[in-house]
Amino acid sequence: MSDRSDEFMRIARYLAPLTEGFAGAFQLTDDAAVIAPMADRDIVVTTDTMIAGVHFIGDERPDLIAAKLLRVNLSDLAAMGAMPLAYTLNIALPDSIDDDWLQAFAEGLAADQAAFAITLAGGDSVTTPGPLALTITAFGTVGVGQAIRRSGAQAGDIVYVSGTIGDGAIGLKLLHEEVAGLTPDRRDELIGRYRLPRPRINLGLRLVGLASAAIDISDGLAADLTHVLEASGVGAEIDAAAVPLSDAARTVLDRAPDLLAIVLTGGDDYELLFTVAPGYAAKIVKIATDLSLPLTAVGRIVADRALHIAGPDGTEMQLSRKGWVHGG
Amino acid sequence: MSDRSDEFMRIARYLAPLTEGFAGAFQLTDDAAVIAPMADRDIVVTTDTMIAGVHFIGDERPDLIAAKLLRVNLSDLAAMGAMPLAYTLNIALPDSIDDDWLQAFAEGLAADQAAFAITLAGGDSVTTPGPLALTITAFGTVGVGQAIRRSGAQAGDIVYVSGTIGDGAIGLKLLHEEVAGLTPDRRDELIGRYRLPRPRINLGLRLVGLASAAIDISDGLAADLTHVLEASGVGAEIDAAAVPLSDAARTVLDRAPDLLAIVLTGGDDYELLFTVAPGYAAKIVKIATDLSLPLTAVGRIVADRALHIAGPDGTEMQLSRKGWVHGG
Numbered sequence: 001m002s003d004r005s006d007e008f009m010r011i012a013r014y015l016a017p018l019t020e021g022f023a024g025a026f027q028l029t030d031d032a033a034v035i036a037p038m039a040d041r042d043i044v045v046t047t048d049t050m051i052a053g054v055h056f057i058g059d060e061r062p063d064l065i066a067a068k069l070l071r072v073n074l075s076d077l078a079a080m081g082a083m084p085l086a087y088t089l090n091i092a093l094p095d096s097i098d099d100d101w102l103q104a105f106a107e108g109l110a111a112d113q114a115a116f117a118i119t120l121a122g123g124d125s126v127t128t129p130g131p132l133a134l135t136i137t138a139f140g141t142v143g144v145g146q147a148i149r150r151s152g153a154q155a156g157d158i159v160y161v162s163g164t165i166g167d168g169a170i171g172l173k174l175l176h177e178e179v180a181g182l183t184p185d186r187r188d189e190l191i192g193r194y195r196l197p198r199p200r201i202n203l204g205l206r207l208v209g210l211a212s213a214a215i216d217i218s219d220g221l222a223a224d225l226t227h228v229l230e231a232s233g234v235g236a237e238i239d240a241a242a243v244p245l246s247d248a249a250r251t252v253l254d255r256a257p258d259l260l261a262i263v264l265t266g267g268d269d270y271e272l273l274f275t276v277a278p279g280y281a282a283k284i285v286k287i288a289t290d291l292s293l294p295l296t297a298v299g300r301i302v303a304d305r306a307l308h309i310a311g312p313d314g315t316e317m318q319l320s321r322k323g324w325v326h327g328g
Numbered sequence: 329m330s331d332r333s334d335e336f337m338r339i340a341r342y343l344a345p346l347t348e349g350f351a352g353a354f355q356l357t358d359d360a361a362v363i364a365p366m367a368d369r370d371i372v373v374t375t376d377t378m379i380a381g382v383h384f385i386g387d388e389r390p391d392l393i394a395a396k397l398l399r400v401n402l403s404d405l406a407a408m409g410a411m412p413l414a415y416t417l418n419i420a421l422p423d424s425i426d427d428d429w430l431q432a433f434a435e436g437l438a439a440d441q442a443a444f445a446i447t448l449a450g451g452d453s454v455t456t457p458g459p460l461a462l463t464i465t466a467f468g469t470v471g472v473g474q475a476i477r478r479s480g481a482q483a484g485d486i487v488y489v490s491g492t493i494g495d496g497a498i499g500l501k502l503l504h505e506e507v508a509g510l511t512p513d514r515r516d517e518l519i520g521r522y523r524l525p526r527p528r529i530n531l532g533l534r535l536v537g538l539a540s541a542a543i544d545i546s547d548g549l550a551a552d553l554t555h556v557l558e559a560s561g562v563g564a565e566i567d568a569a570a571v572p573l574s575d576a577a578r579t580v581l582d583r584a585p586d587l588l589a590i591v592l593t594g595g596d597d598y599e600l601l602f603t604v605a606p607g608y609a610a611k612i613v614k615i616a617t618d619l620s621l622p623l624t625a626v627g628r629i630v631a632d633r634a635l636h637i638a639g640p641d642g643t644e645m646q647l648s649r650k651g652w653v654h655g656g
Binding site for chain 2: 024026029030031032033034035036037038039040041042043044045046047048049050051053054055076077079080082088090091092121122123124125126127128129130131133135137139140142144147149150151215216227231
């Protein structure tokens with residue numbers, strides 16, 4: 001990590017306490033951090049960048065920006081079945097960011113570090129004439145060779161999703177005032193789903209050795225399932241009516257059924273989509289019970305390399321560039 | 329790594345080939361990369377962000393921007409005595425960046441991957457309304473507990489620097505037309521030192537178990553030595569006349585002796601500063617010979633927690649905020 005400039009010292013005041021408990025971070029005072037080897041554990045590495053004005057508006061509460069940045073990365077770890085370990089943080093700061101903002105941002109990180117058992121290990125901070133730019137690179141661990149890949153789905157496997165689907169995409173529409181008629185509570189609930197992902201770390205850990213493939217739904221159910229199908233060289237048949245909806249999303253869809261396309265193609269769910277052999281169905285039920293987290297079968301993997309989605313009326317839905325439309 | 333959007337596919341075309349040889353990168357097609365455990369090796373992690381208009385001008389050749397970004401990180405690995413292993417890359421791209429730029433950028437990475445035995449393992453690419461923003465997080469390995477820290481310097485140790493000092497800072501002044509009178513060859517040499525660091529990986533590897541402390545000189549000799557002194561709880565006496573200069577830098581200093589302050593406080597050398605017990609002096613000579621790299625003793629660690637630099641006239645130089653000035 002570079003410490004050119006007073007800028008770093010200003011940041012380090014807020015960030016160094018976040019390294020507590022991770023000896024190899026050296027309290028951000030050395031050239032690099034050290035991760036000690038763990039017997040029989042692979043290290044899983046993922047990284048995401050978020051830019052103000054692109055991935056968030058910029059006037060959100062700093063602690064929520066921090067949480068979203070960390071959780072987007074945690075969601076990738078969850079999809080691999082990894083246990084969180086540590087992360088590095090890169091901040092490019094415009095002049096408009098003041099110390100109050102930094103303190104609130106660090107508090108958001110601290111809260112999620114406690115919630116997800118992950119610790120800051122290092123980072124870099126620089127100034128920028130452009131928008132706030134944030135990068136987290138997150139490290140997790142998983143048994144050697146046990147990381148859940150996208151490429152293991154096999155014909156006959158059942159396709160599951162966790163939680164409810166489409167809340168984040170509908171929440172974004174609510175933010176843009178494109179959907180009306182919800183109670184304030186339900187509106188807040190859906191917008192909250194967009195703003196703050198819930199990385200399914202505990203589910204991912206339980207799926208190790210059980211799921212044949214997994215991915216987190218960040219690009220939308222259809223797109224992320226397609227990533228799994230392409231990586232695995234298979235296809236899938238999905239029943240749109242089986243896709244689990246929150247009560248709030250159901251209320252929206254009852255008034256505007258065409259928004260089903262948004263449910264299937266919108267991003268920002270950060271639920272897990274995973275495939276398991278049919279013989280494991282009872283184990284999935286047990287995991288759902290243990291975690292108090294709905295795990296819903298939405299379809300099946302097939303050998304034919306295509307994705308078919310049956311709409312609520314039984315006819316096949318057709319993919320369009322911007323979403324899905326009913327076909328004949 | 330996120331693959332939201334066609335943007336990622338455009339980038340991946342150029343970057344996926346850079347993962348060849350690193351199985352755990354999964355050709356950038358999975359949620360995360362996997363680093364397999366290595367017996368008795370710590371993993372060293374460092375990260376640096378560079379912003380167009382701040383850390384580089386922006387109109388440099390893309391391959392040189394790529395090389396500088398990677399080498400700045402490699403230099404941090406060198407300071408820890410680590411062997412390069414892999415890196416992740418985050419790119420925030422403004423609209424102005426076209427495919428030719430991306431191809432040249434990837435070619436720059438490819439050349440340095442071969443030169444420094446490091447491989448791309450993952451990353452993320454996003455669009456930005458702001459300037460080009462680049463982050464590399466680099467991973468290296470070192471024997472367990474063997475990473476060279478900043479904190480091990482002890483009174484009596486000799487302070488060494490590698491290569492020549494001040495070339496990068498004078499090169500930057502040449503770019504800004506603040507220094508004149510050099511032959512074109514020497515001008516190019518100094519500007520080249522500013523533009524393209526030479527990370528001292530092989531030196532770092534040889535210093536493991538030998539150096540009591542090390543740092544790469546990115547903030548300037550005085551500032552980086554101060555980092556070592558503060559981390560180690562010691563002081564140092566440095567002889568400015570002993571600081572090794574290139575012939576080109578010597579030519580500049582002969583005409584403008586006051587630029588010695590720039591040599592001592594300017595950044596961007598990316599040489600290593602390290603401390604060793606006096607009994608190891610012969611080993612340092614052997615390493616210098618083996619690597620064909622000057623290793624020059626410039627002073628000594630003392631118990632008194634202060635940095636004293638004796639100027640060429642024997643009087644002590646005084647630190648000022650912007651540089652160093654002669655004291656009485």
